[in-house]
Structures are given as C-alpha cells and as structure tokens.
Amino acid sequence: MKxxxxxxxxxxxQNGAFSLIEMIGxxxxxxxxxxxxxxKVASTISQSRISSTVESYETLRGAAQAHVCQYYAYNxxxxxxxxxxxxxxxxxxxxxxxxxxxxPFAAKIGKGQVLQVVAxxxxxxxxxxxxxxxxxxxxxxxxxxxxxxxxxxEDAYDLASRLNGGLVPAAPGNLTTGCVEYLVVTNGTxxxxxxxxxx
Numbered sequence: 001m002k003x004x005x006x007x008x009x010x011x012x013x014q015n016g017a018f019s020l021i022e023m024i025g026x027x028x029x030x031x032x033x034x035x036x037x038x039x040k041v042a043s044t045i046s047q048s049r050i051s052s053t054v055e056s057y058e059t060l061r062g063a064a065q066a067h068v069c070q071y072y073a074y075n076x077x078x079x080x081x082x083x084x085x086x087x088x089x090x091x092x093x094x095x096x097x098x099x100x101x102x103x104p105f106a107a108k109i110g111k112g113q114v115l116q117v118v119a120x121x122x123x124x125x126x127x128x129x130x131x132x133x134x135x136x137x138x139x140x141x142x143x144x145x146x147x148x149x150x151x152x153x154e155d156a157y158d159l160a161s162r163l164n165g166g167l168v169p170a171a172p173g174n175l176t177t178g179c180v181e182y183l184v185v186t187n188g189t190x191x192x193x194x195x196x197x198x199x
Contacts (some may be wrong), residue, residue, distance in 0.1 A: 143198035
C-alpha cells in the first residue's frame with residue numbers, strides 16, 4: 001500500500017505542470033501588481049525631474065545674485081559689456097567663465113533650454129507677473145530668464161506650483177503667473193519661460 005501511494009505522489013511531482021487555472025491566477029496577480037506599480041514609478045520619475053529642475057533653478061539664482069553683486073548689472077562680464085552671444089547663452093558665456101557655475105543650467109523637463117538676458121523678459125518681452133497680477137518686469141532693462149521648449153503641461157504646472165506657491169491657476173492651458181509663464185503650442189506641450197532675476 002505504501003509503495004503504491006509513493007509512486008502516485010512521485011508521478012504527480014514528475015509531471016510538475018501547472019494547471020491552466022493556476023497559470024491564469026499567477027498572471028492575474030502579476031497584472032494587478034504591474035497596474036499598481038507603473039503609475040507610481042511614472043509619478044516618481046516625473047517628480048524627480050521637477051525636483052532636479054528646481055534645484056538647478058536655485059543654483060542659477062544664487063549665481064545670478066553673485067554676478068550682480070560683483071558687477072551691478074547683468075549685461076557685464078569682467079567689467080565690460082557682454083556680447084550678444086554671451087547674453088543669449090548667459091550660463092556658458094558669462095557665469096561659467098566667471099567661476100560662478102560649474103556647468104550649464106540643465107532643466108530635466110522639456111527638450112532644450114536657453115538661458116538669456118533680455119529686456120523685460122517673458123513671452124514677447126511683456127514681462128512676468130511676479131506679484132500675480134501686474135507685469136512687474138516689463139520695464140526691466142535686463143531680465144535673466146530660461147526658455148525651455150517642449151514642456152508637458154503637467155510638468156509646467158508642477159514646476160509653477162513649487163516656485164510660485166499659491167499663484168498657480170487650477171485649469172490647464174496657458175500660465176502667466178509668478179516667475180513662470182507657459183504657452184501651450186500643440187499636443188499638450190509648450191514653451192516655458194522661467195524668470196531668474198532682473199534689474
């Protein structure tokens with residue numbers, strides 16, 4: 001009797017195959033876990049890009065303040081006027097040669113950025129609504145700004161909420177409040193203007 005029972009058990013173990021129901025159960029559990037984890041991973045990656053951009057922005061602001069404390073202007077380099085090329089690439093043309101930054105400004109959102117010194121700043125030079133209502137930088141002789149292209153709407157709003165606090169409207173679309181201006185171009189992406197400093 002014992003020998004027969006042992007051979008039956010051994011026969012089942014050697015077969016070793018899962019039934020169809022067991023396979024479906026395992027696949028269902030895996031699918032549920034994946035559906036829970038993927039959005040969390042995507043959200044974490046997005047928040048990491050925003051955090052990295054905020055850190056780069058704060059470093060840039062510190063470098064801009066150090067520069068203006070030394071030269072009392074944003075259009076100067078080594079006490080002479082900066083060239084248009086240096087003003088249109090202010091990080092690589094001015095701040096890095098002066099030793100105020102180690103590497104160019106890098107925004108992890110969007111696909112390409114330019115750090116520039118312009119009059120007024122913002123879209124079409126209309127300035128930034130730093131207090132939430134008025135274009136307070138429109139009269140600036142020089143505004144330091146970063147223009148970032150191909151920014152996703154959600155990233156623009158997350159960045160604006162971190163930098164502007166309560167000045168961010170809830171509705172998606174164009175954003176013209178605080179130190180962030182965002183213009184939707186197409187397919188949920190647009191151009192982001194980020195105010196750094198000005199005189």
